[in-house]
Amino acid sequence: MKNIFIAILLAGFCSLSAQDFKAYQFYDKKGKEVKTERLIKELAEYDIVFFGENHNSSINHWLQLKVTEGLFQKKNGHIILGAEMFERDNQAQLNQYLEGKFDAKTLKDSARLWNNYATDYKPLVDFAKAKKLNFIATNIPRKYASHTAKEGLESLNALSEKEKTYIAQLPIKVTLDTPGYQEMKAMMGDHAEGTKVMNFYFCTGNKRCYHG
Numbered sequence: 001m002k003n004i005f006i007a008i009l010l011a012g013f014c015s016l017s018a019q020d021f022k023a024y025q026f027y028d029k030k031g032k033e034v035k036t037e038r039l040i041k042e043l044a045e046y047d048i049v050f051f052g053e054n055h056n057s058s059i060n061h062w063l064q065l066k067v068t069e070g071l072f073q074k075k076n077g078h079i080i081l082g083a084e085m086f087e088r089d090n091q092a093q094l095n096q097y098l099e100g101k102f103d104a105k106t107l108k109d110s111a112r113l114w115n116n117y118a119t120d121y122k123p124l125v126d127f128a129k130a131k132k133l134n135f136i137a138t139n140i141p142r143k144y145a146s147h148t149a150k151e152g153l154e155s156l157n158a159l160s161e162k163e164k165t166y167i168a169q170l171p172i173k174v175t176l177d178t179p180g181y182q183e184m185k186a187m188m189g190d191h192a193e194g195t196k197v198m199n200f201y202f203c204t205g206n207k208r209c210y211h212g
Contacts, residue, residue, distance in 0.1 A: 023059055040070040055085075061120040068127060081128050085114050085121050086137030088166040094137055098129045112142070140167050 026034040043049050051067070053060040071079055086094055090111040096102040102110070104122070114121070128135040144167055147155060153172055156164075164170065 024063055036070070040067070040074050043067070044071055044074040055114070056116060056120075058116075058120055061124070065124050065127065068124060072127075072131060072133075077131060077133075080134045080136065081124065082136035082138045083121065083124070084139040085117065086135075087112060087139045087141045088137050089141045091137040094125075094135060097125070098132075098135060100129070 026036075026039055028034050049067075049071075051064050053064065068079070068081065093102065093107060093111040097104070097107040107113070108117075125135060127133075144156065144159070144163070153174070156167060156170060156172070159167070
C-alpha cells in the first residue's frame with residue numbers, strides 16, 4: 001500500500017462528514033463545490049500531498065489536522081507526516097518526543113520550535129504520537145540557509161559529511177526562471193542586482209531541502 005507524505009502539513013478518527021470541515025468550502029476548477037468525502041478520496045490516491053499554509057493562520061493548521069485525520073482513516077494508518085517547522089538536525093529530539101521519551105517541555109527546550117508551535121503545530125505532532133506515525137523534520141537547519149545567503153550555494157561543499165545529511169544532495173540546482181523568483185525579483189526593484197541578492201534567491205531555493 002502506498003504511503004502519503006503530508007508536507008508540512010488531535011488524537012482520534014474523524015468522521016468524513018461535511019460538518020467536520022464547515023470552516024472551509026472546497027471548489028473544483030469549474031467552481032463546483034467539492035464534498036469532504038470526495039476531497040479525502042482523491043487525496044488518498046496520491047503518494048505525496050503538499051499542504052500550503054500561512055504559518056500564523058490557526059485555521060490553516062486546523063484544516064491540516066482534519067485532512068490528516070481523514071487520510072489516516074482512508075489509508076488505514078499508512079501515512080507519514082512531515083513539516084518544515086522542524087529542522088533536519090532536530091529529528092532526533094522529535095523522535096524522542098514521538099516515542100514518549102521526551103515530554104513537551106523537554107522537546108521545547110531541546111528543539112528550535114516556532115512561537116506558535118503549541119497552538120498550531122503540536123496537535124498534528126500529538127496525532128502522530130498517538131497513532132505511532134513517523135514525522136519527518138523537513139527543513140534545512142537555519143544556520144546553513146543563512147550561510148547560503150551570505151556565501152552562496154558553492155559554500156555548502158565545504159560542509160562535513162555529517163552536516164551534508166541535513167541538506168539536499170549536492171549539487172543543488174535552483175531554476176531562477178520560475179515565476180516565483182521572477183516575482184521576487186520584481187518586488188525587489190533596483191535592489192535585485194549583485195551577488196548577495198543572488199545568494200538570497202539560492203537561500204530561498206535551498207530552504208526546504210529534506211535529504212535522507
